[in-house]
Amino acid sequence: MDFKVESSKLYCLQTREHIPQSQISIDEYHFFDGAEAPNDMQLVMAVNCDNGLRGILRSTYSGCHHLFIQTLPEC
Numbered sequence: 001m002d003f004k005v006e007s008s009k010l011y012c013l014q015t016r017e018h019i020p021q022s023q024i025s026i027d028e029y030h031f032f033d034g035a036e037a038p039n040d041m042q043l044v045m046a047v048n049c050d051n052g053l054r055g056i057l058r059s060t061y062s063g064c065h066h067l068f069i070q071t072l073p074e075c
Contacts, residue, residue, distance in 0.1 A: 001055030003047055012053055023050040 002013045010019040027046040034040025045057045 001053050003055055003057040005057070005059065010047065010049070010057065012049075012055070015053065017051075017053070019049050019051065019053070024048070 001015070003010050003019075004013065005011070007018065009021065010024055011017070012019065025048045027048050029043060029045040032042040032044065034042070041060065043057075043059050046054075047057050048054050
C-alpha cells in the first residue's frame with residue numbers, strides 16, 4: 001500500500017481510508033539526501049496500521065516529520 005499525509009492523518013491511496021496517528025506504527029525508516037540539494041532530504045517509512053494495512057510513506061523530511069517523529073523507532 002502507498003500512503004500520504006493528509007489533514008494530519010495518514011491516507012491510504014488504495015483503500016482511500018484516513019488513519020489517525022494513534023493507530024500507526026513505524027516499523028523502519030530511512031533518510032536519503034537529495035543528489036543536487038543536500039537540504040532536500042527524503043524520508044521513507046515502513047508503516048503498519050492497527051487495521052492491518054501495511055505499506056510505504058514517502059515524504060520530504062520537513063513535510064511530515066512533525067507528525068511522525070515521536071513514533072520513529074530507535075535504530
